[in-house]
Amino acid sequence: MGTRWQGTRLVAAVALALGTGSAAAQSPQGVTVQTFQFKPTPIEVAAGSKVTFINQDDITHTVTSGTPESRDGKFSHQLVGKGATATVELTQRGVYPYFCERHRSMRGEIHVK
Amino acid sequence: MTHTFGKLVGAALVAAVLTLSAGPYFDPAQAQSGHAMTAMATSSTRAAGLRSGLNMLFQEHIYLAAAATGAALGGREAEFKAAAGALDANSIAISKAIGSVYGQGAEDAFLPLWRKHIGMVVDYTVGVASNDKTKQDKAVADLIGYTQDFGAFLQSANPNLPKSVVADLVKHHVVTLKAVIDAQASKDQAKTFATLRTAAGHMQMIADPLAEAIVKQFPDKFGG
Numbered sequence: 001m002g003t004r005w006q007g008t009r010l011v012a013a014v015a016l017a018l019g020t021g022s023a024a025a026q027s028p029q030g031v032t033v034q035t036f037q038f039k040p041t042p043i044e045v046a047a048g049s050k051v052t053f054i055n056q057d058d059i060t061h062t063v064t065s066g067t068p069e070s071r072d073g074k075f076s077h078q079l080v081g082k083g084a085t086a087t088v089e090l091t092q093r094g095v096y097p098y099f100c101e102r103h104r105s106m107r108g109e110i111h112v113k
Numbered sequence: 114m115t116h117t118f119g120k121l122v123g124a125a126l127v128a129a130v131l132t133l134s135a136g137p138y139f140d141p142a143q144a145q146s147g148h149a150m151t152a153m154a155t156s157s158t159r160a161a162g163l164r165s166g167l168n169m170l171f172q173e174h175i176y177l178a179a180a181a182t183g184a185a186l187g188g189r190e191a192e193f194k195a196a197a198g199a200l201d202a203n204s205i206a207i208s209k210a211i212g213s214v215y216g217q218g219a220e221d222a223f224l225p226l227w228r229k230h231i232g233m234v235v236d237y238t239v240g241v242a243s244n245d246k247t248k249q250d251k252a253v254a255d256l257i258g259y260t261q262d263f264g265a266f267l268q269s270a271n272p273n274l275p276k277s278v279v280a281d282l283v284k285h286h287v288v289t290l291k292a293v294i295d296a297q298a299s300k301d302q303a304k305t306f307a308t309l310r311t312a313a314g315h316m317q318m319i320a321d322p323l324a325e326a327i328v329k330q331f332p333d334k335f336g337g
Contacts, residue, residue: 058264059261105226
């Protein structure tokens with residue numbers, strides 16, 4: 001009885017783990033801003049996906065599309081302090097470079113398939 | 114005449130910095146190898162080696178920065194270029210030290226952040242050379258603002274380093290280096306070297322806590 005109960009719990013745990021993994025694959029992709037870096041980069045998403053940025057640095061960063069030399073105006077969000085988030089939705093296929101306006105060496109790319 | 118001289122020094126500074134940013138760098142590890150070996154030979158622990166290494170790099174930063182600003186203010190262009198080149202090699206060595214602990218990504222992020230404050234010091238020096246108070250004030254304001262960025266970077270890398278504490282320490286670095294530049298501009302040699310010793314000595318206030326925080330964060334790597 002005890003063994004059967006433990007077995008049921010094990011099966012349930014495996015199912016939950018698999019289910020969680022499946023849900024994670026469908027959830028919005030995330031980019032962490034930490035130690036003045038966008039991680040991971042580049043990130044690959046399907047067209048129409050949302051990409052959420054979360055700032056883990058205790059300072060304001062921005063997520064601004066384009067490059068410091070050539071802004072394209074597609075999106076620009078401020079991440080004011082630790083824990084701040086911003087989400088961008090990209091419907092068109094292509095490569096979307098982005099950077100931080102305050103720290104221009106911080107750069108990343110989103111590849112929309 | 115003073116104004117023309119200031120413009121000349123300013124142009125030389127900008128040109129030299131642009132040239133250096135575009136040019137190849139010599140290998141800082143090679144340049145520092147003699148010092149590193151000395152530190153290794155006299156240190157019995159990796160923690161002590163880390164602390165002495167960081168102290169050496171940060172104090173070198175002060176002496177090379179002062180060599181560059183002194184040459185710039187004195188209109189000695191060749192000397193300035195050489196000093197600025199050595200200063201940048203020191204910047205790369207500091208970023209490699211950061212990278213050796215926190216990885217290539219952190220090293221790549223740290224170097225432009227560190228160089229940014231050197232650019233602001235250049236701006237201040239140009240402001241002093243050209244007697245442009247507005248430029249000086251802007252450079253000081255930028256440097257004070259920069260201390261928050263630097264504090265945030267180190268806090269993010271190492272939670273044992275509170276942002277406000279790091280920012281205050283770096284602010285003192287800015288203030289003590291500014292005193293050196295002001296003394297150089299006034300051609301007061303005694304004051305120049307007295308402020309230089311103060312500025313260099315202060316760097317231990319940054320290097321020691323940084324080393325201690327790294328050891329605390331990675332006891333397996335640096336303990337014992």
